[in-house]
Every structure is written in C-alpha cells, then in structure tokens.
Amino acid sequence: MSFLAPSAFWLLLLIPPIVLLWFMKLRRETFKVPAGFLWKRALEQARAESFFERLKVNLLLVLQILAVAGLAAALARPYRTVVGTMPAHAILVIDRSASMQATETGATRFERARALALQTVREAPPGTSFMVISATTQARVEMPFTDDREAVARTLRQLHPLDTATRLEPSMRLALSLSRQFGDAEIALFSDASPLTSDADADGLDPVSRDELSRRLRPVTVGAPARNAAVIALEARAGREAGRLDVLAAVRSTSKEPLKGYLELHRGGKLVDAREVDLKAEGRRDLIFHIDEAGDDVLEARLVLSDDLDIDNHAFTVLPRAARTRILLVSEGNPFLEKALTLLPGAQVFRLRPGEYRGSNAYALTVWDNAAPPAGLRGSHLVLHPQGAALLPTEGDRKGPFTISASADHPLFRFVDWTPVHVAAMQSMQPPGWATVVARAGPLPVVVVMEKADLRAVVVAFDLFATDAPLSPALPIFLANATAWLTGTGVAAAPAQVATEAPIPLDFLHTGEAYTATLPDGQRLPSAPKTVGLTFSQTDHQGIYTFTQGERVHRVAVNLANPAESTLAVASPSATGTARAAAVTQPRMVEYWGLTVLCVLALVMGEWLVYHQRR
Amino acid sequence: MLDPAFLRKLEMLSLATRRAPSNIFSGEHAGARHGHSIEFADYRNYSLGDDFRHIDWNAYGRLEKLFLKMFREETELSVYLLVDASASMDAVPDKFRYAREVAAALGYIALCNCDRLVSLALDGEVRPGGPALRGKARAPRLFAFLEALEATGAGRLDRALQAFVHARQRPGLVLVVSDFLQEGEVFEGLKALRRARHDVFAVQVLGAAELHPALAGDLRLVDAESGQAQDVTMTGRLLEAYRQTLQAYLDELQAHCAQYGIGHALASTERPLQELVLEALRRESLVR
Numbered sequence: 001m002s003f004l005a006p007s008a009f010w011l012l013l014l015i016p017p018i019v020l021l022w023f024m025k026l027r028r029e030t031f032k033v034p035a036g037f038l039w040k041r042a043l044e045q046a047r048a049e050s051f052f053e054r055l056k057v058n059l060l061l062v063l064q065i066l067a068v069a070g071l072a073a074a075l076a077r078p079y080r081t082v083v084g085t086m087p088a089h090a091i092l093v094i095d096r097s098a099s100m101q102a103t104e105t106g107a108t109r110f111e112r113a114r115a116l117a118l119q120t121v122r123e124a125p126p127g128t129s130f131m132v133i134s135a136t137t138q139a140r141v142e143m144p145f146t147d148d149r150e151a152v153a154r155t156l157r158q159l160h161p162l163d164t165a166t167r168l169e170p171s172m173r174l175a176l177s178l179s180r181q182f183g184d185a186e187i188a189l190f191s192d193a194s195p196l197t198s199d200a201d202a203d204g205l206d207p208v209s210r211d212e213l214s215r216r217l218r219p220v221t222v223g224a225p226a227r228n229a230a231v232i233a234l235e236a237r238a239g240r241e242a243g244r245l246d247v248l249a250a251v252r253s254t255s256k257e258p259l260k261g262y263l264e265l266h267r268g269g270k271l272v273d274a275r276e277v278d279l280k281a282e283g284r285r286d287l288i289f290h291i292d293e294a295g296d297d298v299l300e301a302r303l304v305l306s307d308d309l310d311i312d313n314h315a316f317t318v319l320p321r322a323a324r325t326r327i328l329l330v331s332e333g334n335p336f337l338e339k340a341l342t343l344l345p346g347a348q349v350f351r352l353r354p355g356e357y358r359g360s361n362a363y364a365l366t367v368w369d370n371a372a373p374p375a376g377l378r379g380s381h382l383v384l385h386p387q388g389a390a391l392l393p394t395e396g397d398r399k400g401p402f403t404i405s406a407s408a409d410h411p412l413f414r415f416v417d418w419t420p421v422h423v424a425a426m427q428s429m430q431p432p433g434w435a436t437v438v439a440r441a442g443p444l445p446v447v448v449v450m451e452k453a454d455l456r457a458v459v460v461a462f463d464l465f466a467t468d469a470p471l472s473p474a475l476p477i478f479l480a481n482a483t484a485w486l487t488g489t490g491v492a493a494a495p496a497q498v499a500t501e502a503p504i505p506l507d508f509l510h511t512g513e514a515y516t517a518t519l520p521d522g523q524r525l526p527s528a529p530k531t532v533g534l535t536f537s538q539t540d541h542q543g544i545y546t547f548t549q550g551e552r553v554h555r556v557a558v559n560l561a562n563p564a565e566s567t568l569a570v571a572s573p574s575a576t577g578t579a580r581a582a583a584v585t586q587p588r589m590v591e592y593w594g595l596t597v598l599c600v601l602a603l604v605m606g607e608w609l610v611y612h613q614r615r
Numbered sequence: 616m617l618d619p620a621f622l623r624k625l626e627m628l629s630l631a632t633r634r635a636p637s638n639i640f641s642g643e644h645a646g647a648r649h650g651h652s653i654e655f656a657d658y659r660n661y662s663l664g665d666d667f668r669h670i671d672w673n674a675y676g677r678l679e680k681l682f683l684k685m686f687r688e689e690t691e692l693s694v695y696l697l698v699d700a701s702a703s704m705d706a707v708p709d710k711f712r713y714a715r716e717v718a719a720a721l722g723y724i725a726l727c728n729c730d731r732l733v734s735l736a737l738d739g740e741v742r743p744g745g746p747a748l749r750g751k752a753r754a755p756r757l758f759a760f761l762e763a764l765e766a767t768g769a770g771r772l773d774r775a776l777q778a779f780v781h782a783r784q785r786p787g788l789v790l791v792v793s794d795f796l797q798e799g800e801v802f803e804g805l806k807a808l809r810r811a812r813h814d815v816f817a818v819q820v821l822g823a824a825e826l827h828p829a830l831a832g833d834l835r836l837v838d839a840e841s842g843q844a845q846d847v848t849m850t851g852r853l854l855e856a857y858r859q860t861l862q863a864y865l866d867e868l869q870a871h872c873a874q875y876g877i878g879h880a881l882a883s884t885e886r887p888l889q890e891l892v893l894e895a896l897r898r899e900s901l902v903r
Contacts, residue, residue, distance in 0.1 A: 030835045030837055031835065031836050032836075032837050033838060034710075034822075034839050035703065035796035035825070036843055037838070038857060038861055038864060039836050039847065040845060041860045042856040042857035042859070043845070045860060046852050
C-alpha cells in the first residue's frame with residue numbers, strides 16, 4: 001500500500017506527548033481510608049478474578065496511541081493499485097463479424113473474445129452492472145444493464161459470430177450514448193478491429209465523439225496476423241454461345257505467403273468443374289467457367305485450400321431465369337401496344353384476336369387489349385380497357401378528360417410520370433373488395449391490381465387510343481414495370497445475390513399472399529401475407545435463401561464477398577491512437593482513507609467506553 | 616450535643632442487661648441476690664429463725680406448709696461506655712461525631728436510670744477518664760467529655776479492651792462504640808470482656824463513604840492509622856470486590872458476637888440517630 005500524502009505521518013509526533021501525559025497522570029490522588037487492610041484484600045480478590053483488569057491499566061494508553069496512528073494514516077491517504085477492477089457500469093461490445101471466425105490461433109477470434117469478456121464479468125467487483133452489445137454492421141443490444149452476472153454470462157455464451165462485415169461505428173455510437181447516462185461507465189470492445197483507427201472519420205465519428213470515446217473505450221484486441229484467401233466475386237451471364245452461361249469467379253489472397261489450392265464450381269450441390277489456383281502473396285486470380293444454361297439455378301464457388309477463415313472460401317449465386325418471356329397479346333390490333341411489348345428485353349410476343357383465344361398456360365403473360373377476358377382467369381394478365389364483366393364489373397366509358405394520380409411506391413409505377421398523360425375517356429370499373437386500386441383519376445379507379453392464389457392481374461381502365469400515353473415515355477416504362485411485376489422478371493425479379501445483412505426486397509412475391517422463407521441452415525420462417533414494399537432482413541449468414549409462395553419458389557444468394565473483411569487485419573495499439581494497453585484489466589487507485597477514519601472512530605469509541613467503565 | 620426533644624425521649628428508656636447485676640450498691644436494677652425490693656423473686660421453706668412477716672399465708676392456706684417469699688435485691692448497674700478514639704474513627708466524615716452522639720445517647724439513658732456510668736476512650740490503650748457518674752444531673756459532664764475526645768490514636772482496639780479488663784472493673788454492661796475495623800484479632804478484646812463476666816454490646820459505627828465508597832481513577836489509599844499506602848486504579852470490579860470484602864468482615868464479626876452472646880448493632884452514619892436508638896437498639900434489646 002502507498003500513501004498520497006505521506007507528510008500526514010508528522011502526526012505521529014503526538015504519540016510521545018500522549019505517553020508523557022499518561023505518566024504525568026499517574027501522580028495519584030491520596031485518599032485516607034479507615035481500613036487499608038480491607039482494600040488490600042479487595043485488590044487481591046479483584047486481581048485474582050480478572051486477568052484483563054491489569055491490562056486495562058495500559059489499555060487506554062494503547063487505544064490512544066492507536067487512534068493517533070490511525071488518524072495520521074487516514075490523513076496520509078493510503079491507496080492501493082488494483083488491477084482487474086471495473087467501474088460500476090460497463091458496456092461490453094463484442095464483435096460478431098465474419099473476421100472473428102478466423103482460426104489463426106486454433107480457437108476462433110470470437111471464442112477468444114468471448115472468453116475474455118466472461119473473464120471480465122467474473123473478475124469485476126461486486127455491484128458492477130453490465131450491458132452486452134453485439135457489433136456487426138449494425139448494433140444490437142443483447143442484454144440491457146444488469147448486475148446479474150449469470151445472466152450476462154449466459155447471454156455471452158449464447159452469442160455466435162455471423163457472416164457479416166465489420167462496422168463498429170453504429171455500436172460505438174450506441175455504447176457512447178448509453179454510457180453518458182452513467183458518469184463512470186466504460187466501454188470494453190472485444191474485437192479484432194478498432195473504431196479509433198485513421199479510418200474512423202470514414203465511419204462517421206465526429207471529433208468530439210472520438211475524444212470522448214477514446215477516454216471511455218478500453219479496446220480488447222484479439223487475433224493475430226493470419227493467412228487467408230477468399231472468393232470475392234461470383235457472377236453468371238449469358239455466354240457467347242446460345243444455351244451457355246459464363247460464370248466469373250474472382251479469388252484474392254490477403255496472405256503474405258503464397259497459397260495454393262483449388263476452386264471448385266458446384267451446381268445444385270454437385271461438382272461441375274474445378275481449377276487449380278496458385279496465388280502469390282496478396283495476389284488475385286480471376287477464373288471463367290462455362291456451363292450449360294439448363295440445369296439447377298444455384299451455383300457455389302468453393303475455394304479449397306488451407307487458410308485461417310473458411311467462410312469467405314464460399315460464394316453463391318442464383319442463375320437468372322430463362323431470358324425469353326412469352327407474351328400473348330389478345331387484341332384486334334394495336335401497333336403501339338405491340339411495338340411496346342416487342343421492345344421489352346427478352347419478350348417474345350404472340351398475337352391472337354379475341355375470338356381466337358382458347359386459353360393457354362404456355363405464356364408467362366397475357367395482354368388483353370379492348371377485349372373481354374373470360375371467367376376463371378388464371379396466371380398473369382394485363383388488361384387494357386376491359387370489356388365484359390367476367391373479370392370485374394364495368395359500366396361503360398366515361399368521358400374525360402382525366403389526369404392520373406398513382407401510388408408512387410408501387411412497383412408498377414417506378415419511374416412512371418403520369419403527369420403529361422391525358423385521358424379522354426375510360427372504362428368505369430367496379431373493382432371487387434379484394435382488388436387494390438393503385439391509380440385514380442379523381443374518384444374513379446384507373447389502375448386496379450387483382451391478386452389471388454392463382455391469378456395476378458393489372459387492369460387499366462383506359463384505351464390507349466383514348467389517351468396520349470403512346471406519345472409519352474410513361475407507357476413503355478409502365479408496360480415494362482407491369483410485365484416484370486406480373487411475370488417476376490426484370491426489376492421485379494428476385495435478386496441473384498445480396499451482401500450479408502443487406503435486406504432482400506420481396507417485390508417478386510405476390511402481395512397479400514403468405515410465404516415461407518427458408519434460411520441456409522434449413523430453418524423455415526412462415527410469415528404473414530406479404531405487403532407492398534416488404535423486405536427480408538434476416539440475412540446474417542451466407543448461403544441460399546429460399547422463398548416459397550404457393551407453388552412458386554424463388555432463391556436468393558447471400559454472400560459475404562467483402563475484401564476488407566477477408567484481410568483479417570488486427571488492430572494494433574498504435575493504430576488506436578491511444579496509449580491504452582490491450583488488456584482485460586486496467587490499474588486503478590483505490591483509496592482507503594475512509595476505512596481508516598472509521599477505524600479511528602472505533603478506537604476513540606473504545607477508549608471512551610473503557611474510560612467510563614473504569615469510572 | 617443532643618437535641619432536647621431527643622433527650623426527653625431517652626429519659627423514658629432504660630438500658631437492658633442480659634445478666635442480673637450483682638452490685639453491693641442499691642439501685643434500680645434487679646440484682647442477682649435476694650433483697651428487700653418489692654419485686655417477688657422466689658419461695659423457700661421456712662426455717663427456724665426466719666422473719667415470720669415474710670411467710671406467705673396464702674400458700675399455707677392451700678398447702679398447709681410454711682413458705683417464705685423472697686424478693687429481689689435492687690442493685691446498681693455499672694455501665695461502661697468505651698468509645699474508640701483511634702484515627703480510623705475520623706478517616707471518613709461524620710463518623711467520629713456520630714459515634715460520640717451514640718455514646719452520648721446511651722450514656723444519658725444510663726444516667727437517667729441512676730446507673731453508674733464510666734466513660735472511657737480507647738486508642739490502643741484506655742485513656743484516663745473522669746470519675747463515675749450517677750444521675751441525670753451529671754449528663755453535661757458526660758457530654759463535655761465526649762465532645763473533647765479526638766480520634767488521633769493509632770493503637771489496636773483489642774489491646775485497649777484487654778487493658779480495660781485488666782483494670783478489674785466491676786462486672787457490668789460494657790458498651791463499645793467503635794468501627795471495629797482492625798486487621799486480625801479484633802474479637803479477642805470482646806471475648807476478654809465476656810470472660811470478665813461483663814455484659815457486652817458492640818455498636819459498630821461506619822461511615823457512608825466506607826459502606827459505599829464513590830472513588831474513581833488512580834488513587835493512593837493511605838491507612839488512617841498505620842499510614843501504609845497502596846496505589847490502586849479504582850475500577851468497578853475493585854469497588855465490588857471491596858464491598859464483598861467489607862460485607863464478609865461484618866458478617867464474620869456479627870457471627871462471632873452472636874456466638875459469644877455479645878450484642879451487635881451496625882450503625883451507619885446515614886441512619887438518623889433517633890432511629891438507631893429508638894428502633895434498632897431497642898430491637899437488639901439494648902434499650903427498652
């Protein structure tokens with residue numbers, strides 16, 4: 001133990017005067033007694049009965065000396081340097097990004113970080129409250145402030161790393177704002193990265209926040225230099241030959257040593273091709289595979305070599321669906337419409353007169369132009385100026401002019417500007433209750449979306465010849481959107497791949513119909529009926545996500561594919577910009593003057609009691 | 616020295632003795648021998664030459680035998696008032712004054728009953744005292760004697776009592792007024808008085824400061840007579856031990872007195888003198 005004010009020990013010089021006074025006090029008062037022999041007998045009896053009576057003669061002196069010594073010690077401000085203590089509030093931020101799965105030391109970085117976090121909880125002084133925040137590209141509070149260490153340990157043990165990139169700024173912002181509630185709160189970051197590197201500005205931390213963070217932050221860095229190579233890209237496109245696809249795979253090494261292995265291409269879980277990969281230190285190789293268009297639509301590139309992170313040795317993609325969309329136009333003749341449909345990418349347009357229609361499942365989309373769709377329609381249909389009442393009740397044309405206002409967030413109207421379009425007349429429609437009006441002209445429905453289990457239809461009230469829409473870019477864009485939405489192709493198609501933690505837009509699913517999402521690990525997530533604009537955000541893991549809606553199945557690949565994450569860089573103390581050591585514990589001074597004062601008070605009380613007991 | 620109202624009460628009292636005095640002087644106490652008082656003592660058979668005026672004719676009428684009535688002789692009681700004048704009697708406040716007042720009260724009773732009173736002071740030996748006093752008219756001389764006493768002696772009480780016995784005083788009632796605080800053999804003096812056929816009554820006078828000492832701190836206790844000093848640190852435990860020791864000493868003295876037929880009364884200076892004489896000493900059958 002050391003002392004902050006050792007000069008206070010000058011108070012010990014009071015002890016000799018106390019001893020001197022003690023001896024002076026021993027000049028006894030003389031008292032005459034008639035029977036000295038009785039007192040003599042009494043004294044012998046008292047001494048025989050109590051050994052401690054003799055001690056009391058000197059006990060007062062001892063207590064007084066101890067009180068002075070204690071006071072001197074208290075004023076000298078004794079302290080002890082304690083290692084391993086935590087303040088009353090501690091925020092534990094644990095990095096769950098993909099790089100924490102690196103195994104350069106045997107166990108993963110995440111296991112090491114979790115072990116250090118558990119050690120911190122174990123070694124904290126009683127009364128410390130903990131909060132657990134997990135950090136990926138987002139921040140998530142896993143456990144609010146609690147002093148229940150078992151619960152904190154349980155939460156830590158239940159965490160596992162994800163296949164996401166690293167971005168510490170959101171978790172640092174969250175931890176900083178929470179720590180401000182408690183003046184003594186500190187933030188312990190268990191990660192292989194640091195939020196205070198020179199790139200911190202890119203993370204969005206302002207200088208004031210950085211300064212405060214540097215004071216509160218205690219980085220616990222895990223990880224060591226690692227050897228790693230990753231598949232950083234996997235894409236498929238139509239090949240030069242008909243019926244063939246070109247698959248591009250890019251492999252990059254972040255190791256300072258050359259790495260050698262194989263890149264395997266799997267389709268539908270089966271190996272279709274493999275190439276030898278010889279990577280120089282921090283080198284890159286791009287490979288092109290040629291495969292048939294027909295076949296399973298799931299591709300996986302698998303890098304087989306010995307490195308310290310396995311998750312980025314895999315990449316997935318979903319092959320695009322057949323490029324040709326068969327469209328049937330049922331019309332007496334509409335050159336504008338026919339031309340617009342023909343110009344759609346991949347569209348193969350077939351024409352029938354209304355009387356010739358016999359129904360068919362051979363077409364992805366049927367376009368009805370001034371025709372009466374029959375009852376019992378199934379499949380995808382675009383109906384312009386509907387006739388008859390089989391699809392929905394109509395009451396004949398109404399004279400305009402009309403201007404159209406549409407729901408801007410519906411996929412049908414993406415990039416569509418109806419403002420310059422004028423409608424002279426349009427059908428008066430009575431859509432059923434289960435249909436959705438997505439565009440109006442005043443109170444009148446102009447565009448109605450009808451979705452059922454086996455029917456997806458867009459009904460447009462006006463005749464193209466009754467508008468100036470063919471002269472406006474709105475028409476072809478609207479037709480492209482409607483075709484894509486009705487057939488699940490183009491912009492409304494499921495994306496081939498997204499990054500981990502990125503949301504998957506579910507525009508390719510039918511609105512109002514329930515669907516089931518299947519995760520890469522096989523976990524099935526039934527959901528409520530899909531609504532407009534819905535996205536799926538549980539993309540923490542790399543792999544193929546399957547969305548099933550009725551008989552329709554859509555697959556989306558989710559990839560890490562993050563070169564920065566694959567470098568497996570470990571933050572160094574110098575990179576943090578502070579002098580803090582990367583340790584679980586931090587030395588603190590704990591003063592004991594308060595305890596010493598209490599001891600002095602107890603001694604004084606004891607001295608008072610002994611003195612009065614003697615009296 | 617004593618309150619006049621108290622003196623009037625004392626005049627109604629008389630000293631009681633357990634043994635009939637056998638004095639040649641007549642007095643007011645029933646003597647041990649037969650005499651000519653009016654107090655009937657006993658019968659005896661008539662013998663030739665006896666005074667026939669003493670024949671109990673009532674007894675003759677019943678028994679047809681001649682009996683003589685015998686009457687007690689009224690003799691004078693010798694009362695010896697021995698007052699301890701050693702230094703220990705003045706070691707605590709009011710103790711020696713109180714002892715002299717007790718002695719004055721008892722002596723006054725004796726004078727009022729025409730007893731022969733001899734007052735002596737003891738301080739290791741018997742100090743020369745004045746002549747014997749008789750009658751109430753001599754009370755002022757008694758009081759003057761007692762008031763002039765000083766507690767300065769350092770002698771042992773037992774030796775003083777034995778010296779009194781050796782002076783071959785006529786057997787009587789010996790009233791010893793003392794604190795009886797002496798290390799060892801204090802009772803030998805009292806026993807010597809009993810062997811000398813005295814009727815002995817011990818009035819033990821103790822001060823409040825002796826019975827309930829209120830001492831504290833570091834003290835040097837000096838014996839009032841021997842001058843021996845001892846340093847003590849007064850604690851509760853020591854005070855309690857002293858009380859126990861004192862009580863044991865008093866109990867032992869009282870037990871010895873009872874064993875040898877010596878009257879004993881403990882007179883604390885806290886107790887009013889009237890209460891002591893009129894109640895306690897009457898209860899102990901010293902006065903009646």
